[in-house]
Amino acid sequence: MDQELKKSGKADRTRAAILAAAQKLFAGQGYELTTVRDIAAIADIDPALVIRYFGSKDELFARAAVFNLKLPDLSRAERSEIGETLVRHFLSLWEGENANGAMPILLRSAASNETAANKLKDIFAGQVLPALARAGGRSGAAERAGLVSSQLLGLAFCRYVLRLPPVVGLSQETIIREVGHTIQRYATGDM
């Protein structure tokens, strides 16, 4: 068998099918309500294969929920455009072409799954906070990061998990303008 150039073997295709089914279900109903049998049914394979290829439901979830913030370097952006830049970045991450839906997966399961909750914590404490610390004023980085996180996660929670009609109805332009303004104030304004 080829060592590096695998020609998308049969096993790889079922692996991909399982992962896709898992992401769809995890995003739609969370970790607890998603069963291995449901995943297998959607992927049209045997439930035992889910375990064989991913070890356990937990490991499959971990694989399905990976995502990379890829935060832009805020210290190089125009200081007056940090807010809009951040909001644009998150929106394209959540709704853009390469969106993989990992954010809804994490958000929906974070309330009852410790793995998901910790992943979210790591992201916002380990990436958003440092980025704001570099970009914003010298003090109160933790406060600013907390406020920014509450607004961004709240937007995602209402729009993708709860699907609150007034939030789903917001246009991207409105979000960029209004939420961008808020983030801008949190990130750089005086406290």
Add this chain to the structure above:
Amino acid sequence: MDQELKKSGKADRTRAAILAAAQKLFAGQGYELTTVRDIAAIADIDPALVIRYFGSKDELFARAAVFNLKLPDLSRAERSEIGETLVRHFLSLWEGENANGAMPILLRSAASNETAANKLKDIFAGQVLPALARAGGRSGAAERAGLVSSQLLGLAFCRYVLRLPPVVGLSQETIIREVGHTIQRYATGDM
């Protein structure tokens, strides 16, 4: 037996114990992970009694998650203080003396429990939106309500469910000032 003046009979005390245990567990780990047997263990009674007194786990959850927004009449408040007024109101509802923890219960279970999700939707679409429509400008009430909801729910989600350290660390004064400012702009600012 007395018809109206029940002297806190034995049954009432166990009913209360069950409800208290249920609220504690529902708030801490959500609907799915909370088992009838866990509730019974904390209430120190038999699991069968949980069903006998509340019919089913679903009905018990509905009882444990009732709460009343009791929104103040924003049209009578100083227009320039709507933001702070709203944030103060929610904070005292969530952390004040009479806080019953129903908000964390709803938020934590909303991601995987339709009953909880619908209850949250009803609250914010049926109470917050009308209140803002009365108080704010004549147009764009839905947009304003969506933005306000995203910030308020995001704050609660980060602070009580996810327990993001930077958000937990925010003082009430900071929240009232900063989030109040944001809500004020969403509620009354031009869009």
Add this chain to the structure above:
DNA sequence: TCCTTTTGTCAACGATTGTTGACTAATTAA
């Protein structure tokens, strides 16, 4: 006291869960 109602105990049910291991079928290397 006796009788009725209330309150609590216990064991078990059927369903569903993640996971396993033995087995067959298909694919590949020789």
Add this chain to the structure above:
DNA sequence: TTAATTAGTCAACAATCGTTGACAAAAGGA
């Protein structure tokens, strides 16, 4: 073709879930 590796199938496991019904204990009224 033959042998070996890989992929997929199937039935079953142990555990846990919400829920039920039969029964015992306690309390209250007569």
